[in-house]
Structure formats: C-alpha cells, structure tokens
Amino acid sequence: MHETKSCLIVGAGMAGLTAASALSQNGWHVTLLDKGRNVGGRMATRQIGVSRFDHGAQFFTVRDSRFQNAVDQWEARGWVKPWFTESGHIRYCGVEGMAGIAKALAKPLHCRTATRVERIEPVDNCWRLFTEAGEELSANTLLLTPPAPQSLALLSACIDRLPSGIVSEMRSVAFDPCFALLTTLAGPSRVPPPGLVRPDTGPIALIADNTVKGISAGPAALTIHARADFTRSFFEADPQQVAQLLLEAAEPWLGSPVLTSQIHRWKYSQPLAVCGEPCLYTLEPAPLAFAGDAFGGPRIEGAFLSGMAAAERITATALR
Template sequence: MSANRSCLIVGAGIAGLTAAAALEAEGWAVVLLGKGRGPGGRMATRRIGESRLDHGAQFFTVRDARFREAAGRWEQAGWVAPWFSDGGHVRYRAAGGMNALAKHLAKPFDLRTEAKVKLLELADEGWQVTTESGQTLRAGALVLTPPAPQAIALLAACSSRFPSEISSILNAIVFDPCFALLVTIDGPGLVPSPGYIRPDQGPVEWIADNTQKGVSTGAAALTIHARADFSLHNLEAPQEYVAKLLLEAAKPWFGGQVTAWQLHRWRYSRPVDAGRRPACLFSRQPACLAIAGDAFGGSRLEGAFLSGLAAAESIGEAGS
C-alpha cells in the first residue's frame, strides 16, 4: 500500500466500516483490520443450535439525515426493516441479525479478519501497523475505532508525539459493561409482542425474543441484557453465578424449560456521556490519525456511524 491517499482502519464495527466506505468513495486505498472472525464488533449475532440471537446491539434508531440516507439504502436492499416504534422513533432490526448487516457493509472492502493489531508505529510517510500474527502494513493515514481503553493501549508507544488533548480525552472515556445471556427455550416463550420487554426492576434491563423479532426461527431464543450496575458489580464473578442470577430474574418470561444458555461479557458495552465529545479526534501531525467510534458520535450505532463519517471527512480534507 503506497502512503499517498492510503488508510489503515483498525476495527470493523460500524464506525470502521463507515469510514472505509466514505474514504473509498473519495478514491482512497483502504485496508480494514479486525481482530474478530468477521466484521461487526458490537453488531454481534450468535448461534445456539438452530437458533440465532443478537447479543450486542439490538436495534438502531435514525435521527440524523446522513444516517437516514444510509438506513434508507439498507432498507431498500432488504438488509434492515422496522421492528417496532416507541417514544416517537422507529426501531430497526437487521434481517438475519445485526451481524448480517455488518457482513453486507463489509463486502466491498479489503478486510483482514483475525488480525489483532498489537503495535502502531510512526513510519516515514505515515504509519506502520503490526498484527499479533506478525503481518506488517503501512499507510499514510490511520483510523482507530476500538473502544477508548483499547485505543489508548495501542497508541501507548507514540501518544507523546500527538497533541496532549488526544490522550486526555481518551483517558476520560468510561464504558459501562454489560452481561448478555443468550437462552433457548423448549416453547414459544412469554415475552409480549413484538418481542421485547424492559423490566422495571431487578438485574435485567432488556429481554428480546429473537424469534418474534424475525432473527431466529422455531422455539423462543432470548437475549437477556443485565443492567450496567449489576454488570459492573459482578464483572469478575464466575459465569455460572452471573448466569444463575439472570436466569432466575428472567424466568417469568420463559414459558418453558431452558434448553441451552451462553453468557457473554461486554466489558466495553456503551460509553458514558458520549454526546459531549467531538464527532472524532483528529491530528494531521506527526502523521494523519483519526480516532472514531460510538464514544464520540453518541453511544449508539447511529453515533458510531456518524463518527466514522467524521473521521473519513477529516482524513479526506487533510489528504486533498
């Protein structure tokens, strides 16, 4: 990859994928590096047997005109559809699960999966990035989209060369954790139509029935999200203990026997106070660097999308 109008993007969640699309549309050569087996990040969908369950982001909401335009294209393509409305907003689900949307969006790009970046170095005309497997790539510009604590660790070797404001903003970012318990039931389940409930007390914040949602087929397949305070309190507790508490709390909505469960711990689930920060962090010197993600644009898919867009715009202006 020659340094001129070339960009490496670390992270293939919605922020990275959006930045990639905007930069490629402006003629940039882009390579995406993601540590997962596929794209998506927190747009995550898992299988348990024949069931399919969204275990990160559950839906997205559209408020901004630029996101509306993108969501409109996705809806026309059949990738997303309205799930329900509340509070005056339509909540969209993705056909086949949130991760399927990420896969559609990633299709046009050079995406290197299972490529965990371990080292970022300033090189003559930009950046040199080294992955855990020893792959080395160079480019003129870099977009970082991992959650702030992971971005800080990656930048450790060179952060002193960038304006100190970047480190101070990154260091102040706090993420709430969230336990996601995925459960399959041997019956239809008791979550009311259209397939979600927000219990008003106890450790459970959200239950979605992926079958009613249209992501899974057959018996009920439930995603149970714990509240942030419960998740923080039990962050290092044994899985079986956390699962037992959540299974007990969600039992009234089961309507049958649990056939299987899996617990996932999102250490960095949603950023706190994301709306108060700029849409991305950017520095032109000593090398073109943009830092994006939901901690900047707002703590949701839409915010991460807008932050990815802002990162691409900053890099595009610097490179033109």
C-alpha cells in the same frame, strides 16, 4: 512505498465500515482490520444450533437525515427492517441479525477479520502496524475505531508523541459493561410481541426474544442483557453463577424449560459520556483519526456519523 491516499482502519464495526466506504468511494486505498471472527463489532449476531441471537445492540433509531438516507438504502436492499415503533421512533433491526448489516457493508471493502492488531508506531510521517500473527502493514493515514481504552493501548509506545489534548480526551472516555445471556428454551417464551421487555427493577435491563423478533427459527431464543451496575458488581464472578442469577430474575418471562445458556461479557458496552467532537484528528506524529460511538453519540447512529466525520476530515486534509 505506499500510495499517498492509503488508510489503515482498525475496527470493522459501524464507525470503521462507514469511514472505509466513504474513503474508498473517494479513491482511497483502504484496509480494514478486525480481531473478531466476523465484522460488526458490537453489532453482533451469534448462531447456536438453529437459533440466532443478536447479543450486542438489539436495534437502532434514526434522528439524523444523513443516517436516514443510508438506512433507507439498506431497507430497499433488504438488509434492515423496522422492528417496532416507540416514542415516535422506529426501532430498526437487521433482517438477518444486526451483524448482517455489517456483513453487507463490508462486502465491497478490503476487510480482514481474525486479525488482531498488537501495536502501532509512527515512521517518517506514516504509520506502521503490527498484527498478533507477526505481520507488518503500513499506510499514510491511520483511523482507530475500537473503544478508547483499546485504541490508546495500541499506541502506548508512542503516546508521548501525540498531542496532549487528544490523549486526555481519549483517557476521559469510560464505558458501561454489560452481561449478555443467550438462552434457548424448549418452547415459546412469555415475552410478548414485538419480542422485547425491559423490567422496571432487578438485574435485567432487557429481554429480547429473537424468534418473535423474526431473526431466529425454532423455539424461543432469548438475549438477556444485565443492567450496568449488576454487571459491574459480578464482572469477575463465576459465569455459571451470573447465568443462574439472571435466569432466576427472568423467570416470569421464560414460559418453557431452559435448554442451553451462554454468557458473554461486554467490557465496553456503551460510552458513559460523549466527546464534544464527532471525531478526533491530528497530524502529529502522522495523520491519525479516532472515531466511534464515544464521539458521534452512544449508539449505532453515533458510530455511523463519527465514521462519516472521520472520512471527511481525512479526505479534506489530504486535499490541502
């Protein structure tokens, strides 16, 4: 038997970490599981030699006072810093990269990385979860935070036991894909301060110089994000060809010879539309919540607010 207030959370991105913190503070026994080698999900940072790259989200903005309170605390603890201000909004980034924020949030939590969940099934008003390694875990409540298609796939064996409204809401969530090209140069780039350009035309949405941004040592370390339509057209193409096309388009901002390039494919980058509710919740067939940026808003702040909403919903139901 497990404790009454036990929750399994799949996904240690911003939504899962936020919900786990809130539930733990409310006395819940929480286990967070993530298939990634590190926590953070789409707040991802990669080290290549001396260079460090943010290869998912580059920064975040703050509009909601609850998120502002959290960000103020993170800034006071030295986890985040303002990068630059645009259109009246501060763009914050992680002092040690975006994943550094997630790492700091995960520290007090029971979080298991490199643990891919393969399938989940309801048993006697509880949830049983099976990992790729053949492990079995169970809890009263389940919170799923991966992008909607991945969450639904985990529940495929019991999908007909979920309320049809929730299933159709989840099925309506679609994401843009995004190529991220990580390139090291032999010297400085031509990306001007504060280290970010967004070309008006062509296949590139954004070029960030992680060295100018202040998270990488050594020569220029560029993150080049492709536009969604370009990524969609070339998603199955040879990665070398994609890298070549993006480097050709980036030429005006390179400024030094290219040393290395790695391509990363984000299949689910940002949601195309956001659900009307900050999270989804059902007691059928057992207590289950869905959270993430597809609910709270298509960015880090939205994932935070959705994680908070899910934790509030789970706690409120348990109190009844």
